[in-house]
Amino acid sequence: MTIANWARYGLAATLATAAGGVLIYRRKPGINHDAAPARSARHRRRFGDYRVTGATVTIRATPEQIRACWQGNAQLWPALEYLPFPEGNQPDLLLPPSELRDMASRPLLTRIVAEREDELIAWRSEGEGHADMHGRLRFRDNGAKGTAVEVIMAVRPHHFASAWKTEAMMAEALELGLLRDLRRMRMLIETGEIATARMRPDAA
């Protein structure tokens, strides 16, 4: 076999291997059905073009009390990083918290689109913000431990939205920020205050 043949067959073999690999990769079942939330999948934490992320905590309170805190506790709102909160005059309009507010010149306004008492509040961004965002708060009875509160956000950044960090970084920050937000909400509901190690009110 000549060197030219070797090159020809070698190239063909390489291409065949690559094509086979792609086929095997594409035929690999994505996520088997199991009881885990979809957002905890190892790969493909996506729904179409949307990146899905979220967090869960259990709060020793009823869904009604948790909802009341989210809707009416002015001490909570400045502490939120990523969880939108209701605007006073229009209860179905949600304002962006600090991190989302600072990311772009145009605020990302969201509006409540579905509510099921003691179970779910869902919202969706509106207008020409820097991203398309869907979110929901879901309440689930967690027995004697309280109410499990889950927040899920699905985000699709608009192309070339310069204010956004890279998508992966954004998703990571969003997940961490949502967990922090839920934990601050739990602190306020359960203890009446947000824990701090500051030695003085004016300390950093």
Added chain:
Amino acid sequence: MRAATFQGKGDIDVRQMPDPAIVNPRDCIIEVTSTAICGSDLHLYDGVIPGVEKDDILGHEFMGRVVATGKESTLEVGQRVVVPFTIFCGQCFHCSEQRYSNCDNSCPVEDQEVAEKAFGHPMAGMFGYSHLTGGFAGGQAEYVRIPYSDVVPLVVPEDIPDERLLFLSDILPTGWMAALNAEIAPGDTIAVWGCGPVGLFTILSAFQQKAGRVIAIDGVQGRLDMAEQLGAEPVNFHETDILDALKQMTGGIGPDAVIDAVGMEAHGFAIDNIADRIKQTVGIGQDRAHVLRQAIMACRKGGRVSVPGVYGGKADLFPLGAMMQKGLQLRTGQTHVRRFTAELLDLIERDVIDPSFLISHRLPLDEAATGYRNFRDHQDEWIKVVMHP
């Protein structure tokens, strides 16, 4: 105010720091009357606990008098209190089950993530014990801000001196919980590794909880002497093969329960400990778990393993096979101090126990650096250091 601050590994300095003030409604401020250096402070001093920053105020064993209260505090100015080292909210799921050191709410949110990565879940806040536990200013200072003052501090009687009450803040309940975790049945034989302050209070607690025999293991003769005075049978690991001795002393069965009151900085020239020390020094190992390994190997079949000693990372060569094959149970955890304080205060008030026997040195706060250095380097004489700001 003056406070003992961390300036780097092995470097403690008393410096002028800002006075604390009320931040949250449930806070109070206390003026510290007595504070102690704990064996676990030495883990910070030695730089083996991560998350300690320059100018952090140390100290988690302290008591004092209330000088200011927030509007939701139930304390009154002038009341005398002992402050548990674990900060807890009193309302979360864990607090509702009296697992105060597992409190979900007391560690500031922004300090929860490192511990969550390291341990799977965030920890409760603690005074003066690194930013893994919230970065709260500690009690080796003139004043301290106490969060959740309606539930955390223990109000104590006026007629009992500080030195008999101070250890309710940590080491006395820690020894008590260590003995409880060993599930002692009347007449049981218990082996306790480490005769430092926690080990000695563990021995005291084991006898209070009806142990028949306590075997105390250490390498410092002065501490073994104190253990013997409490009724324990001392064994010096420098002179004795511990596993062989424990088998001989228990008729070949082994102790019913073993208690590791040493933790992550085990001493001695055992091969595994030397390997741990080398790995720790070059940065490829974390905890030196020689004592825990030995305790598990020594424990009788079906026995209990209690671990009050502090561990902060991962341990190599953990004898999981021995745990499983012998059917051992392991119980551990930071102390849920406030769960035990009322019962222990009662024992002190009735003169059943007097924890002040432990104090070997009394110093002004300004000599904190001397206290730390000697407590670490001269363990034969410096058993427990109490400082008065």
